[in-house]
Amino acid sequence: MAEPTELGIAEARDQLAKGTLSARELTESHIAAMADATTLNAMVTETPEIALAMADASDARRAKGDAGGETGALEGIPLAIKDLFCTKGVLTTAGSHILDGFTPPYESTVTANLWQAGAVMLGKTNMDEFAMGSSNETSYHGVVQNPWRRKGDNQTLVPGGSSGGSAVAVAGRFAMGATATDTGGSIRQPAAFTGTVGCKPTYGRCSRWGVVAFASSLDQAGPITRSVRDNAIMLGAMAGYDPKDSTSAKIALPDFEAALTGDVRGLKIGVPKEYVLDGMPVEIEALWQQGIGWLRDAGAAIVDISLPHTKYALPAYYIVAPAEASSNLARYDGVRFGLRVPGEDLTEMYKNTRAAGFGAEVRRRVLIGTYVLSAGYYDAYYLKAQKVRRLIAQDFRDAYEKVDAILTPSAPSAAFAVGDKADDPIAMYLNDVFTVPANLAGLPGISIPAGLSDEGLPLGLQILAPAFDEETMYRVAGVLEEAAAFAKAPEQWWRGGS
Amino acid sequence: MSDLVEGATGPWEVVIGLEVHAQVTSKSKLFSGAATAFGAEPNSQVSLVDAGMPGMLPVINEIAVQQAVRSGLGLNAKINKYSVFDRKNYFYADLPQGYQISQYLQPIVGEGMISVDLADGSSRDIGIERLHLEQDAGKSIHDRHPSKTYVDLNRSGVALMEIVSKPDMRSAEEAGAYVRKVRAILRYLGTCDGNMEEGSMRADVNVSVRRPGEGLGTRAEIKNVNSVRFMQLAIAYETNRQIDILEDGGSIDQETRLFDAQTGTTRPMRSKEEAHDYRYFPDPDLLPLEFSDAFIEGIRTTLPELPDAKKQRYMDELGLSAHDAQVLVSDRDIAAFYEQVATGRDAKVAANWVQGEFFAQLSKAERDIADSPISAGQLGGLIDLIADNTISGKIAKDVLEFMFESGRDAADIVAEKGLTQVSDSGAIEGEIDKVIAANPDKVAEFQSGKDKVLGWFVGQIMQATKGKANPQMVNQLLREKLKA
Numbered sequence: 001m002a003e004p005t006e007l008g009i010a011e012a013r014d015q016l017a018k019g020t021l022s023a024r025e026l027t028e029s030h031i032a033a034m035a036d037a038t039t040l041n042a043m044v045t046e047t048p049e050i051a052l053a054m055a056d057a058s059d060a061r062r063a064k065g066d067a068g069g070e071t072g073a074l075e076g077i078p079l080a081i082k083d084l085f086c087t088k089g090v091l092t093t094a095g096s097h098i099l100d101g102f103t104p105p106y107e108s109t110v111t112a113n114l115w116q117a118g119a120v121m122l123g124k125t126n127m128d129e130f131a132m133g134s135s136n137e138t139s140y141h142g143v144v145q146n147p148w149r150r151k152g153d154n155q156t157l158v159p160g161g162s163s164g165g166s167a168v169a170v171a172g173r174f175a176m177g178a179t180a181t182d183t184g185g186s187i188r189q190p191a192a193f194t195g196t197v198g199c200k201p202t203y204g205r206c207s208r209w210g211v212v213a214f215a216s217s218l219d220q221a222g223p224i225t226r227s228v229r230d231n232a233i234m235l236g237a238m239a240g241y242d243p244k245d246s247t248s249a250k251i252a253l254p255d256f257e258a259a260l261t262g263d264v265r266g267l268k269i270g271v272p273k274e275y276v277l278d279g280m281p282v283e284i285e286a287l288w289q290q291g292i293g294w295l296r297d298a299g300a301a302i303v304d305i306s307l308p309h310t311k312y313a314l315p316a317y318y319i320v321a322p323a324e325a326s327s328n329l330a331r332y333d334g335v336r337f338g339l340r341v342p343g344e345d346l347t348e349m350y351k352n353t354r355a356a357g358f359g360a361e362v363r364r365r366v367l368i369g370t371y372v373l374s375a376g377y378y379d380a381y382y383l384k385a386q387k388v389r390r391l392i393a394q395d396f397r398d399a400y401e402k403v404d405a406i407l408t409p410s411a412p413s414a415a416f417a418v419g420d421k422a423d424d425p426i427a428m429y430l431n432d433v434f435t436v437p438a439n440l441a442g443l444p445g446i447s448i449p450a451g452l453s454d455e456g457l458p459l460g461l462q463i464l465a466p467a468f469d470e471e472t473m474y475r476v477a478g479v480l481e482e483a484a485a486f487a488k489a490p491e492q493w494w495r496g497g498s
Numbered sequence: 499m500s501d502l503v504e505g506a507t508g509p510w511e512v513v514i515g516l517e518v519h520a521q522v523t524s525k526s527k528l529f530s531g532a533a534t535a536f537g538a539e540p541n542s543q544v545s546l547v548d549a550g551m552p553g554m555l556p557v558i559n560e561i562a563v564q565q566a567v568r569s570g571l572g573l574n575a576k577i578n579k580y581s582v583f584d585r586k587n588y589f590y591a592d593l594p595q596g597y598q599i600s601q602y603l604q605p606i607v608g609e610g611m612i613s614v615d616l617a618d619g620s621s622r623d624i625g626i627e628r629l630h631l632e633q634d635a636g637k638s639i640h641d642r643h644p645s646k647t648y649v650d651l652n653r654s655g656v657a658l659m660e661i662v663s664k665p666d667m668r669s670a671e672e673a674g675a676y677v678r679k680v681r682a683i684l685r686y687l688g689t690c691d692g693n694m695e696e697g698s699m700r701a702d703v704n705v706s707v708r709r710p711g712e713g714l715g716t717r718a719e720i721k722n723v724n725s726v727r728f729m730q731l732a733i734a735y736e737t738n739r740q741i742d743i744l745e746d747g748g749s750i751d752q753e754t755r756l757f758d759a760q761t762g763t764t765r766p767m768r769s770k771e772e773a774h775d776y777r778y779f780p781d782p783d784l785l786p787l788e789f790s791d792a793f794i795e796g797i798r799t800t801l802p803e804l805p806d807a808k809k810q811r812y813m814d815e816l817g818l819s820a821h822d823a824q825v826l827v828s829d830r831d832i833a834a835f836y837e838q839v840a841t842g843r844d845a846k847v848a849a850n851w852v853q854g855e856f857f858a859q860l861s862k863a864e865r866d867i868a869d870s871p872i873s874a875g876q877l878g879g880l881i882d883l884i885a886d887n888t889i890s891g892k893i894a895k896d897v898l899e900f901m902f903e904s905g906r907d908a909a910d911i912v913a914e915k916g917l918t919q920v921s922d923s924g925a926i927e928g929e930i931d932k933v934i935a936a937n938p939d940k941v942a943e944f945q946s947g948k949d950k951v952l953g954w955f956v957g958q959i960m961q962a963t964k965g966k967a968n969p970q971m972v973n974q975l976l977r978e979k980l981k982a
Contacts, residue, residue: 085553086552102552106546208553208555209554210554212552212553215782243557244557246555246558246783246785324782326587326777327596330587330589331552331594331596333589333591335649336550337551347589370777373778375777378779
């Protein structure tokens with residue numbers, strides 16, 4: 001029998017149901033693997049006691065016969081939680097110094113849904129500070145290491161970001177799945193960099209209540225897993241209407257797993273010409289073509305489409321997101337919680353606290369956001385960006401008149417080395433070029449591992465779908481996953497005292 | 499009509515616009531379920547949303563929205579079927595989110611108009627620019643500790659309606675009348691209790707001066723004035739300050755000022771370097787408000803009769819004078835009290851009693867009509883005793899005083915104190931005969947044509963009967979006997 005940590009959620013679910021595996025055994029093996037992986041720095045807080053208590057409770061429920069069914073989709077499944085989700089009684093830092101010691105007296109809706117479904121919490125994952133970053137280098141808790149390395153090279157690579165810790169926990173086999181959030185690509189890009197499956201559902205599918213806000217009109221929670229099926233199972237448990245989030249969609253929750261029919265015959269898949277970038281590595285282009293071939297072979301029709309405003313997406317994103325962030329982060333002022341650095345008066349306390357508490361990238365974005373909202377600049381930046389946003393959404397609406405889903409690369413490169421882009425924000429921001437449009441338009445997207453680069457690093461393909469049509473997204477992703485047969489895992493070089 | 503202010507170099511016209519902040523009558527806050535009751539222990543009515551905790555989200559209170567629409571309809575204003583919540587960003591210790599959720603470019607209510615009533619009996623139309631919903635901030639308390647500030651977040655997130663007038667007022671009197679009228683309308687509607695002492699209503703006052711016929715001058719905004727009297731003092735001070743500056747060749751700074759009730763003066767609130775750029779933008783946590791016509795009309799059908807309509811009805815149907823009608827409709831509670839007294843009784847008599855003796859007694863007792871020691875029914879009972887000749891009007895005034903002291907019914911007091919009017923002509927005639935017999939000289943005076951002596955005779959009879967004799971019968975019988 002395989003190591004419990006090698007199991008997928010769907011397989012573990014079956015073994016737990018059969019009684020050949022207990023939640024405690026499953027959880028203990030993951031706790032051990034997590035303890036063995038501290039080198040990767042994927043966790044901010046490990047909660048083994050909580051995990052074991054939850055696992056025992058799950059086993060007890062199962063013994064009593066009231067596990068399973070609709071509320072028990074993740075009964076006994078150990079998960080890691082991005083440190084952006086508020087967890088009752090457990091330190092929640094958002095990767096920032098400014099939330100030092102912040103232990104929320106409340107549980108986010110998404111995590112509460114997961115616990116309701118029987119899941120087990122292993123701990124909180126490292127992330128870029130306030131989810132601002134594409135390499136997990138902006139965390140106050142330090143860089144997260146990608147478990148993947150280039151062939152014949154021990155250089156430390158970034159796991160992508162901002163959900164780097166979540167992606168690494170799943171890729172490194174010490175969590176069966178992890179929650180993550182995606183504002184401009186923060187689920188899909190790290191999934192691509194780590195060979196995992198990461199889905200950003202439609203804006204409004206998962207409640208934002210209790211998730212530390214970065215850019216409220218773009219933020220959306222989603223799962224990172226090792227398979228498309230696991231992803232569909234986990235999203236089903238995370239999502240749902242929440243009256244506490246006014247932007248949460250009052251719309252029925254489909255059975256995402258049931259959407260995995262393995263059949264894309266007759267579906268029309270769009271390939272947008274604007275996603276061909278100058279200077280994009282040949283292997284990314286080749287993988288994309290490979291993906292197109294797989295889907296065509298599976299019976300889908302490939303349609304060339306145009307999303308004409310794509311080139312304006314990244315600039316618009318880097319106005320809208322910092323604008324909202326500059327306002328969302330105003331509450332971190334040293335008055336009520338987290339870090340406080342005293343000063344002579346209130347203003348000085350604000351300055352001291354926020355200067356010490358926020359890292360360089362967060363400060364940069366707060367400054368950009370404050371600037372684009374200020375009197376005299378608002379129309380030229382913020383308002384213009386909102387217009388661009390509407391045009392991008394319209395591009396997609398027009399495209400979905402012709403196609404059922406869209407296939408693109410997930411990221412313009414494979415994982416890069418720590419330090420490579422840390423001093424060049426523009427180069428860093430370009431990582432999100434393929435993922436940002438879906439956030440601006442509020443549409444669902446998923447990255448699946450589809451192959452390895454010449455250097456042996458995972459590369460991802462992205463499937464985009466119309467709003468609230470995650471079923472089509474999963475259906476296409478499932479077929480692509482099967483065709484790609486990406487059954488590869490990183491060498492576990494960090495284990496065994498190395 | 500001239501409200502011009504005479505300066506050293508000629509007349510000036512004052513231009514006043516008001517932003518009235520009215521707390522929405524609602525059990526919970528604008529975006530959270532926390533309670534809003536006045537006077538609770540500090541920080542005892544604070545939800546996670548009100549405290550600006552990470553990840554917390556606002557959810558609109560539908561009652562507050564209905565109240566704003568209701569208020570807009572009461573102000574004869576246009577209801578905007580699409581409106582947007584914006585964030586107004588600034589840092590302060592009692593503003594936990596670091597922004598106030600308000601409405602900036604697209605408020606819930608647009609232009610309207612109300613008629614305000616001036617002391618000389620005339621009225622004037624004042625335009626409403628807009629009404630929007632917003633959150634209140636918490637309260638900073640600076641005087642409890644030498645170096646620290648305490649923050650009470652009970653008010654944080656409480657729903658306010660900001661009602662912005664057009665710059666249509668030309669005197670402190672008009673500004674006062676406007677605030678009183680807005681307050682009256684909101685109280686009739688039940689959308690704001692109008693309690694200025696508890697902070698349920700306060701005003702920002704925009705004042706500028708200009709030469710008659712010229713364009714608008716630069717204005718100063720006096721923040722957070724919490725009584726009509728202070729507002730009028732602030733306007734008077736600010737008017738003179740601005741005229742003095744302009745007449746000395748200076749110019750007015752557009753700035754925010756505070757009124758100091760101790761000194762009766764205004765002073766700048768912050769320096770120019772601290773001037774805020776609020777960086778308004780649509781709140782991404784909230785959807786726009788969208789109404790159907792049916793929603794608005796549904797609220798319109800529940801509106802009560804408002805002061806202007808009520809005044810007209812009192813004049814047309816009850817035959818009251820404009821002045822009496824005005825006094826009685828000036829407040830919802832007074833009108834309700836009056837209508838209860840007047841039901842089934844002579845409307846004019848009821849009006850006279852309510853605004854005459856009853857108000858005098860209330861004022862003496864230092865009570866509001868809402869906590870009057872006697873009910874409308876009890877005052878009605880007193881009026882009934884006059885109507886059926888049980889007591890005289892004069893005795894009734896004394897009875898009312900007893901009623902205020904004891905809270906008891908008029909009939910009980912009259913019975914206990916034996917104040918029932920003597921309408922037995924035999925008894926009265928007996929007293930008259932005695933007085934006539936004892937005062938032949940006065941009788942002679944009357945008979946020689948000095949009618950005024952009659953009053954002296956009445957006084958003697960009333961004295962002898964301890965005021966209980968029916969005055970009309972005394973008059974009538976006296977004339978008959980004296981002429982005989």
